[in-house]
Amino acid sequence: MADPLTLTTTPRGGHAVGIDVRGDLDHATAGELLEAATAVLGTAALRDLHLDCAGLGLCDSSGLAALLVIRRRAGEAGVRLHLDHRGAGLDRLLDLTGTLEHLTGDPAPPPGRTRDAEGVRGA
Amino acid sequence: MTRTWLSAPWPVLQVDAEGIISQANDAARSLLTGAAPGVPLDDAVPHWLARAAPGAVARGRVGESLFEAHPTVDGAGVLWWLMDVTERERVSEALRDERRRTAFLAEASNELLSSLNLDRCMEVTARLAARHLADAALVILPESGHRYPVAYCGPDGRVVRENLAVDPGQVPGLEEALRGFPPMPSRWIDPAAAPGWLAREGLGELGSVVVTALPGHGVPAGALVLLRRAVHAGFSAGEEVFTRLFAARAGAAISAACLYAEQASITEVLMRELLPPRTRRLDGVELAARYRPSGATALVGGDFYDLHPGAPGEESLVVLGDVCGKGLEAAVLTGKIRDTLHALLPVADDHQRLLSMLNQVLLTGERNTFVTLVLASVRRDGPRVRLRLTSAGHAPPVIVRAGGRVEETHTKGTLIGMLEAVTSVTDTVTLDPGDTCLLFTDGITEARGGPLGDELFGEQQLLEELEQCAGMPPEALTERVQMLASEWAGGGDQDDMAVIAITAPVEPRPASERSPAR
Known part of the structure; x- marks a missing residue:
């Protein structure tokens, strides 16, 4: 069963807001995150939006699409998006889809390396 | 001896043991013109009253009105107190009808809304209409592929589904109903003019045929044709209103089923593409x-x-x-x-x-x-x-x-x-x-x-x-x-x-x- 999504928005002093994301981000729930983040992005003088992913369960392609739309809207609003406390699953998805650097600013590993590192036979 | 009942506003007759009227008050005389002392009851009153046993309430018509006769027994014979219950009867009959119709509409709604299957909606409509509104009923949908989808239910309650290449112009009002031309809710047509695909074998002599539009969601859902035999041909004003209520429900259900079928076919086309x-x-x-x-x-x-x-x-x-x-x-x-x-x-x-x-x-x-x-x-x-x-x-x-x-x-x-x-x-x-x-x-x-x-x-x-x-x-x-x-x-x-x-x-x-x- 999919875990329901719980979102908790907390001001983090100054010009930052955090959204704690708990549960699965999928076709049924991605819209909620998009809505919550878009509402926060309307805040005056916001500079940083932190999505705390520590409690994030599964993230499917709809979840990823929501993150990418949030990233675009943040960019348009002059806000930096941070995906904090990412798990291995989310990192793998971002890496596979070539969106890791775009969403996090971290450079992506070259093709094949992550899988070799997991002990999968390579050529 | 003066009896108080002689001046009662209800007709009262006193009948002796031989069945001869011994007294009749004014109200009785004006209702039953032949009723007078000395006249045998048989000659003065309708049969149902003349034969009534003095132990129970009797009912029957006098002229156009419905009466109840309540007997009381005194030493000189039986007193029949006649009460006009026409109005009371009419009201309770109307109430019974209303209850029956409400129950029927509830049943119809349940049956119709429980399915998004078009064939089933047509069948349910035809069956319910034949059972409750007429002797036979026919649901006809707008033309599809030069044929008209039809569901016919006869007096036996069996539904037949057909696609008929017929000319709805043969039936006055049908073409308009199929095109959703509002708002001629129902139209009477001459039973003799009904074509064979409407007036089918086994129905006997038709007394009346009514065409009613089935209103859909913005588009015409089809038409309902009700056929009644000659023995109880008439449709009362209440029945016509009621038929329209039923038609509205059936039309909505058929229309929803059509839209759903369309949706399903779009999905199928897209799936095929994939x-x-x-x-x-x-x-x-x-x-x-x-x-x-x-x-x-x-x-x-x-x-x-x-x-x-x-x-x-x-x-x-x-x-x-x-x-x-x-x-x-x-x-x-x-x-x-x-x-x-x-x-x-x-x-x-x-x-x-x-x-x-x-x-x-x-x-x-x-x-x-x-x-x-x-x-x-x-x-x-x-x-x-x-x-x-x-x-x-x-x-x-x-x-x-x-x-x-x-x-x-x-x-x-x-x-x-x-x-x-x-x-x-x-x-x-x-x-x-x-x-x-x-x-x-x-x-x-x-x-x-x-x-x-x-x-x-x-x-x-x-x-x-x-x-x-x-x-x-x-x-x-x-x-x-x-x-x-x-x-x-x-x-x-x-x-x-x-x-x-x-x-x-x-x-x-x-x-x-x-x-x-x-």
């Missing part, structure tokens, strides 16, 4: 593909694949993609991607360029969804097959060597349709005879289930399983992979699953003549 292409063999290369749409919902899934065979000796392009999302939106996007890729075939020798151009096309849309895909350019080179593989945000293909080794391919790229710029790394792989390149969507690796019920099938496990599949023909390999993922998921929700196997033939002969791989 079905695998027919070509199974490219130039000197064996190919197998399996697609299993998500079973969880009726939604069209987001996986698709395409084959674009090249000229002999040239590259062919195989595309496997996964559009984010489901349903109509995903299907429309899938169509757009496939058409664009087709148009971009001339630049297929440069995967990065092709993906960039596809990305630019998709960026002109909503930009809130994306596609991941794998491009495989396939070319026969003697006994070998040369592959150029490029992933755009998709799981990289896996190579299953004939000897049992399983290799990952080193291709990686950005998903398409959301970022301004996309990059990709293309991998080049050579298949020796018996080697297979496997392309798959995440419905395989992300099948959820297993012993704990909530584990991903996972790439690791797929790779391990594939080691056991070396040398399998592509058809068997794709079937095996899909079966493993389905078994893993058990009865749980499953995403779309698509698998393609591209295999270098062991011998350059047709598959049917080929010896086993090992």
